Amino acid sequence: MTEKKKLQEIDLYKPIQRYFVKEGYEVYGEVNDCDLAAVKEDELVVVELKLNLSVDLLVQATKRQRLTDSVYIAVPKPKYKLRSKKWTDLCHLVRRLELGLIIVSFSGNRKNVEVIFEPTPFERKKSRNNRKRNRVLKEISGRSADYNIGGSSRTKIITAYKENCIQIACYLQRYGDLSPKALRELGTGNKTSSILTKNYYGWFERVQRGVYTISEKGKKELNENSEELLSYYKEMVKEKEIHTK
Template sequence: MSRIREADLYLPVKRLLEGQGYTVKGEVGAADVVALRAGEEEPVIVELKAGFSLSLFHQAIERQALTDAVYVAVPRGSGRASQKALAENRRLCRRLGLGLITVKLADGFVEVHCDPEPYRPRQSKPRKARLLKEFAKLVGDPNTGGTTRRNLVTAYRQEALLCLRLLSAQGPTKASAVAKGTGVPHARRLMADNHYGWFERGAGTGVYALSPKGKAAIVDYAAEIDRIAAARPVLDAQQPGAIP
């Protein structure tokens, strides 16, 4: 397969703009493509690249000093990874106030995915609420920002570790007592869901005990369990049946 060149994008983009009544010229000053309609003073600038890159966005932002109508144009790929990259970069273009054009080099098909316009962010209240809830429930600061999300300590895992700690100290215990002793109101559902495989049903209705994996987790997560417990001394002291 021959290497894609930025120049391969020029004629399809030029035809698109000419079809909209623009006069189009390439390599004008620092711009790859400049288009202008008769009687208008606001040019359209298009920056061509063989793929999305930081330098492409840097160049496009620089062109915004000349006009509000700045587009980036890249080849249109195929496959799931390409579609994901396109969606992510379309969001980035919208945030930066840039337009986005793709070109199918096989047949020259040109598609405009978004036009330059001021960015108006829309916040998701449910996602914000989940973020703040997780922040409030997370005990201390157990994770180093920027590290891999594998083995991430979440508020849910911390609650499971509290249940693990109580069962390790007291043996098989009714779920209601675990909830009271740990301050985890949904302890019954947490142990029943058994996301980590640490719990198992004990003898009697609503009684839970440690599974073999749970007994191993007591050792594996000993430092984290101690850290959570140390951060919750007031809560532990206030809970009926809480372990010291």
Template sequence: MAVKYETELYPPLKAFFEQRGYAVKSEVRHCDLLGYRDGEARPLIVEMKKTFTLELLLQGADRQRTGGLVYLAVERNRTKKGAHNQRFGDLALLCSRLGIGLLTVTFYKTKAPFVEVLCEAGESKSGKTGTRAKRLKAEFDARSGDHNIGGSSKRKLVTAYRENALKVARQLWMFGEASPLMLKEASGVGKAALLLRDNHYGWFERVSRGRYKLTEAGSAALNEYASVISAWPELPEKA
């Protein structure tokens, strides 16, 4: 059973690594899947494609620069016998030599997908866990949950920045008008003033010196991302 979209690979891969003890989130700083286990600073990174390509291999090699455990994941389509992307023995040997793990996901019509490990990820040869790794962990920790789907393209991603902007927008909707300091204290977003000033999404409008209100686009965003906001602590009803 061939998958139509790359995003179909994400749910079984997420479940597989959660069973291995990882907390998993998707689309974090361009990583399709990012995970951490309690007490471990080293990230788990999985890059996905419907079929094995040179681009996927190069992505995996680039992700190794974080010092993390890196896996590549593709569909194992049982109907594509003899296709170049089905030479999994050779591909597993190549990945193993590079220290990159290789996973396949087989889909069925009447039972759950099956994830198979063809080779495990090895220790990164880069030996570096510097700025890139720290940025990954900071973004992972700043997100309230897994609000994206791994392998997404041309979709608005729910990043930590967008979540902070939503927190400020929600609080501004409650107040009607407010100052940056009021919004910082009420929302818990330390950079509320910067978010208001930059107004990256067009959600905020300065009505006077030190006073802001929500735009129509901001109100629409609160509805668009209602599922994200529902995961946060509730606010008292608007007066």
């Protein structure tokens, strides 16, 4: 049984060379640090070859944009699906850098070249997702302060929703059984009824129609959350009591 030959960057050159020759270009390898350079009349195309779509490849390709706007990166066809989120995100990054993307697939002796997209100007405004942007701004507006450490992956995140739950739990713990209306008057916001009804964390119990209390689970887990956040709402409670006297 013959051992399968390990793929090298030079294996990408010939199929891409043939592709551009068919498109009417004159093609040359290793020209002033460019892996492949192709010319047709006044047009210059540069292709950088790598076995993986990496940061090094992107840096190398963007340097070639000093020579021409027509810069491609070329990699072997990845083993994972081209419809995957990973591939979609990588393509978005390449497009954003205004680079073209070529993949080469190897099947036996056959080598197929596919231009995924051409190098074209990236229109940032059109790519902006206003719905997701508004979600970020809404989340920020729902938080009283910054209680999370950026980059955390294995710690509990205090979202605007959870902060609202903590606020309601603090007030129920302080004042006892309350209705959603009474809680809203204390400043817990328009989502109060929904939070109490859905009871996502299991912190609340309905003691009678339209009246809620904090559950034993709520009392226990309330103290396991951000001390800074608990102190903030406990201080708010004190201030409200002072102003109502």
